[in-house]
Amino acid sequence: MTEKADLQSVLDRAAAGGRITPEEALVLYRDAPLHALGAAADAVRRRTYAGTEHIATYIIERNINYTNVCVTACKFCAFYAAPKDTDKGWTRDLDDILRRCAETVELGGTQIMFQGGHHPDYGVEYYEKHFKAIKDAFPQLVIHSLGASEVEHMARISGVSVEEAITRIHEAGLDSFAGAGAELLPERPRKAIAPLKESGERWLEIMETAHTLGVESTSTMLMGTGETNAERIEHLRMIRDVQDRTGGFRAFIPYTYQPENNHLKGRTQAT
Ligand code: SF4
Known part of the structure; x- marks a missing residue:
């Protein structure tokens, strides 16, 4: 003690x-x-x-999921469908997305969080098209969406740098990044629960790039899959070091692992 x-x-x-x-x-x-x-x-x-x-x-925000099709297969995820799983996979078309934006505005909402899987066909062009359409129809809506993982994915699909991807979707209407995909940044727990995601260092590098380009973000942490307390602290230290350089993280949002319907099946990683 x-x-x-x-x-x-x-x-x-x-x-x-x-x-x-x-x-x-x-x-x-x-x-x-x-x-x-x-x-x-x-x-x-x-x-x-x-x-x-x-x-x-506080704000009123709506989370709009545009697809659950995802190539990344995180072990804690109950949301995604593999591209070949056509029974489970779905995508929303632009009309459906705009209808959901309209409902948000009618209910007094001011922000949307556009979140979804790493669809194998969705590059920078997909997000440019959708953000522009949302801003054209609802210029009053703040688009606080996506995260470093989506940026890494869309840049790879489109064959461009993450700097170009960030700049283009920002110009199309993205106001700020959500902290999605941080999960657990230290290597051991990240590989245990999200082995196909970019490394924690890469996640932070992309967020730092976004901050440098004038796009702020939030940050997150997924807790409860068996990480140690020291690994939680290391996650915080990694975020804090970037924050000390950029000041670009506006909030930190920890959330808890939900054990149903995913590959971990309530088991936690070996520690
Ligand atoms: S990237 Fe997102 S949607 Fe895809 S499996 Fe991981 S948590 Fe689920």
């Missing part, structure tokens, strides 16, 4: 904007009282949003 004074000094440093080591983060994760952690995080939030720190906001 770590001494209370030691914990508080690490928390005070973090709250003041200092950096903590992975070892210190692991100690906090294991031993720090929840309220002390919350107070340190709140101190950072109040400093970051000084002047508006008393305001909490």
